Amino acid sequence: MKSLLESKKHPEGEQKPRIIPRAEHPVSRQHISDAALKVLYRLDGAGFDAFLVGGCIRDALLGLMPKDFDVATNATPEQVRELFRNSRLIGRRFRIVHVRFGREVIEVTTFRGKPQDEHDNHIAQQSDAGLLLRDNVWGSIEEDALRRDFTVNALYYSIADFSIHDFADGAHDIETRTLRLIGDPQTRYREDPVRMLRAVRFASKLDFTLSPETEAPIYELAPLLLQIPPARLFDEVLKLFMAGHGLMTFRMLSHYGLFGMLFPEAEEAMADAAWAEQLIEAALTNTDKRIADSRPVTPAFLLAAFLWAPVAHRQAQLESDGMPAIPALQAAAQQVISRQLQHTSIPKRFGMPMRDIWELQARLPQRHGKRAFQTREHPRFRAAYDLLLLREQAGEIPRGLGDWWTAFQDGDEHEQRRLIQKTGGDPASQGPKKKPRKRRRRKPRQTTE
Structure with a gap:
């Protein structure tokens, strides 16, 4: 099989993806759950773009069996909701659609645009510190890819021709086992400080090394986690320590000053x-x-x-x-x-x-x-x-x-x-003793004179 590293790189800064055809990557429909395939085919059949994106593609390229499947599309949440009766809209900060098949849930997100853009009257809101408060700005697949956190999560599998679209050189980073943020790390961590926890979680889980520019700001920006709601951080704690890589995760969190924030x-x-x-x-x-x-x-x-x-x-x-x-x-x-x-x-x-x-x-x-x-x-x-x-x-x-x-x-x-x-x-006096049975009291007989 042709190495992904041999695929031709696109010029830096250009948003056109590297297209990796089916013959040059190992991801197969056998790696994809029936539920995810149903969502992809129905979106495609309705005339929308339909891609598997993120961790499921990353894991498949690493030779791991994916467990969770996320779908990205140009259909709006309302349009997705109309296609699937077994779905519901969730979230205010990030509006997404959950399509349920029994116990399995397929998460469907609409391509997101740049935070400062305005599309369909949806505006991204940020705090003075740069924290992204609300992000329901729709955009193109190219914009969506560059809005994702890590290069290895910006890989899109097309159900139309089974190719992989690589917008941030994520395939290269998978082969070198490097975890790299897309964009300026300071800005991306300020947008969502939980990305620092995600960096540690993925590095521990996948045995990846953080790139120098991804690692450097964490020491200084760790206190930004104090801005995050405690309920959201509890969910992150479960992901950090209940996935089978808790010891390595703990050591990395301590090293970067993140454990004390939790x-x-x-x-x-x-x-x-x-x-x-x-x-x-x-x-x-x-x-x-x-x-x-x-x-x-x-x-x-x-x-x-x-x-x-x-x-x-x-x-x-x-x-x-x-x-x-x-x-x-x-x-x-x-x-x-x-x-x-x-x-x-x-x-x-x-x-x-x-x-x-x-x-x-x-x-x-x-x-x-x-x-x-x-x-x-x-x-x-x-x-x-x-x-x-x-x-x-x-x-x-x-x-x-x-x-x-x-x-x-x-x-x-x-x-x-x-x-x-x-x-x-x-x-x-040792050993459990049975309680004595209470004798049932009989009512006194009534005598008749």
Whole structure:
């Protein structure tokens, strides 16, 4: 097969794409889901341009099987909506169409133009700092390509002739495994600071190197992330750490000063205690392995690990002021969460289990009598036990308690009693007991005289 690097380059600054014909690239319709093909063919049949764009083409060129499919077209969102009954318009900042086929969603976007242009009464709005507030300016495919973030994401696969249109030399960067922003990096990061997180995420996921001009401004512009709504940053956190490359992602975020913009109190704790960073790395290593083994993972556990050191630090301060241990732990948890919510939101479905995991850290050392059995039956016990093992591994607490709980889970009833006796527990009081059945009271007989 002809190397993509052998394709003739277009002159710098010219917007005409390099057309890579089907015979010279490996992307096949076999790589594309049936749902995405239906969208492409229906748009094409209605007389609109229809292209697959972005990550799915990038991944296919890298020999990876694409999972998500995005479609770009010259049809407006309203026109797309009319073509597909199974679709809905979403977004105000960026208006797009989601076409749903069962559980699969195909995202369809209209070609976007330059922010300062005006088309169809849609105007791009920017803040004084350059942040793009609203961007529903329609344009040509050439403009759309140069508005995308990275060169490797500005590749368009045409359903009309199966060729790839390369507007920013992205095929070359794929072969050299380089991640490069399109346009001036300072301007592009100011338009959307989340692009700094995306740069780290793609570099970690794809094992790419950031180009020097893409990398340089991140150190200075990292604080721009403080402008981004916490809900949006939480979505980015999930993408960063729940995709199987969390450890490398964490190290890159820390290197560029981005992690502290997402988890400021965790970063402060890492500066005070070496075990805090080791705990986070151990948790990410564990999560990456579980994802690689196709085992379930939950953000609640990772968030509990990220924020445990700040909670432990605040708890120690409150206890030194005379507050009892359990109330101190609960108060510390509330303080840490309140500050964290100013940076990344935490939905209740993750926040409540996270609190349980923390509070169980205080219950795990209490193993006398029935307590060990009661703790083991807690719905969050397994996650709390895993965090305990990581705390020991990181050096926060001495080893031993984790081994006890491992043996307790694996042991039979006799072994469990022996383990509790070793802690000084009363063997007569250990083990879950059945509640006595209440005797049903009978109504007194009524006598007739």
